[in-house]
Amino acid sequence: MSTSPVKVAVTGAAGQIGYSLLFRIASGSLFGADTPVELRLLEITPALKALEGVVMELDDCAFPTLAGVEIGDDPTKIFDGVNFALLVGARPRGPGMERGDLLEANGGIFAPQGKALNEVAADDIRVTVTGNPANTNALIAMSNAPDIPSERFSALTRLDHNRAISQLAAKTGAAVTDITHMTIWGNHSATQYPDLFHALVKGQNAAELINDEDWLANTYIPTVAKRGAAIIDARGASSAASAASATIDHARTWAQGTPEGDWVSMSVRSDGSYGVPEGLISSFPVTVENGDWSIVQGLDINEFSRTRIDASVKELGDERDAVKGLGLI
Numbered sequence: 008m009s010t011s012p013v014k015v016a017v018t019g020a021a022g023q024i025g026y027s028l029l030f031r032i033a034s035g036s037l038f039g040a041d042t043p044v045e046l047r048l049l050e051i052t053p054a055l056k057a058l059e060g061v062v063m064e065l066d067d068c069a070f071p072t073l074a075g076v077e078i079g080d081d082p083t084k085i086f087d088g089v090n091f092a093l094l095v096g097a098r099p100r101g102p103g104m105e106r107g108d109l110l111e112a113n114g115g116i117f118a119p120q121g122k123a124l125n126e127v128a129a130d131d132i133r134v135t136v137t138g139n140p141a142n143t144n145a146l147i148a149m150s151n152a153p154d155i156p157s158e159r160f161s162a163l164t165r166l167d168h169n170r171a172i173s174q175l176a177a178k179t180g181a182a183v184t185d186i187t188h189m190t191i192w193g194n195h196s197a198t199q200y201p202d203l204f205h206a207l208v209k210g211q212n213a214a215e216l217i218n219d220e221d222w223l224a225n226t227y228i229p230t231v232a233k234r235g236a237a238i239i240d241a242r243g244a245s246s247a248a249s250a251a252s253a254t255i256d257h258a259r260t261w262a263q264g265t266p267e268g269d270w271v272s273m274s275v276r277s278d279g280s281y282g283v284p285e286g287l288i289s290s291f292p293v294t295v296e297n298g299d300w301s302i303v304q305g306l307d308i309n310e311f312s313r314t315r316i317d318a319s320v321k322e323l324g325d326e327r328d329a330v331k332g333l334g335l336i
């Protein structure tokens with residue numbers, strides 16, 4: 008085992024997602040069995056006692072890869088020297104709410120955290136925002152961290168990506184491993200666009216294979232895009248284990264790269280690709296190599312896709328204007 012641990016910060020560590028996520032990171036799911044990790048766990052003061060209980064459980068697992076745990080409520084202490092920051096801590100929505108309704112409640116969390124990362128994180132810091140509304144919270148954190156390269160900030164649309172793969176596998180009778188080239192475009196919200204015009208099932212174009220635009224428009228897209236709300240209705244609480252698993256998938260891909268010949272969906276800062284205004288944090292098909300992502304270029308966007316990508320990107324622009332109005336960026 009290499010000697011210097013990777014320092015991973017997790018915010019909202021005493022929450023639901025934290026309760027799944029920490030044990031996966033500590034057991035080596037993120038960086039593998041040969042890389043020790045040190046967990047830096049941030050919470051608000053009233054949640055620190057509960058977090059102490061979670062740390063007792065981490066101790067009790069005796070994970071060989073867990074090199075240390077530090078907890079606290081001060082981001083400048085917890086983020087000191089961290090290599091990865093998984094920003095989960097934020098209020099979840101309840102029934103009947105859209106994620107954008109959380110902007111005012113949660114946006115304020117990400118400006119001070121962005122500033123603290125800017126001040127004390129390691130030079131190779133990579134930041135993933137899971138807390139909702141994830142894309143715009145990532146924009147807030149990025150805008151408050153001018154010394155960190157903007158490509159080091161991302162938001163989670165991997166859960167949507169995984170949902171899109173799972174629903175397509177169920178429809179076609181294929182295994183999830185048969186599905187490649189899935190893309191989620193836009194915002195992690197009900198306007199997101201899961202694209203089957205480039206996805207492949209055993210190498211065959213998914214939209215051509217299914218050949219049913221009505222199913223695509225009226226069943227598949229809303230099922231994927233509204234899955235979060237369906238889980239809230241069923242569970243009485245928002246997705247947690249699947250969100251933690253997707254956060255691991257996202258960070259692991261960022262650290263280790265995409266499989267040869269495939270891509271994943273990540274929300275990253277737009278460079279203007281596919282008509283998405285520069286600067287918005289929007290979901291794209293990306294490949295990752297040596298810790299750096301690149302937006303896949305040159306995909307044909309048909310009319311069906313164009314309308315949906317534009318609608319989701321418009322929502323991201325509206326959210327950006329709202330947080331500008333709140334003085335957060």
Ligand code: NAD
Binds near residue numbers: 097138
């Ligand atoms: P939760 O309420 O169980 O936990 C959130 C935790 O964050 C709480 O322990 C709270 O004390 C903590 N917190 C609040 N403000 C904080 C701050 N300033 N610093 C540090 N910690 C803080 O919620 P959860 O179910 O774990 O969900 C967390 C967030 O993730 C929510 O916003 C939810 O909507 C979002 N989420 C996103 C996705 C996605 O795919 N992007 C999926 C599921 C959930």
Ligand code: LMR
Binds near residue numbers: 106245250
């Ligand atoms: C999800 O997609 O499950 C999360 O973003 C939680 C939510 O509010 O839907």
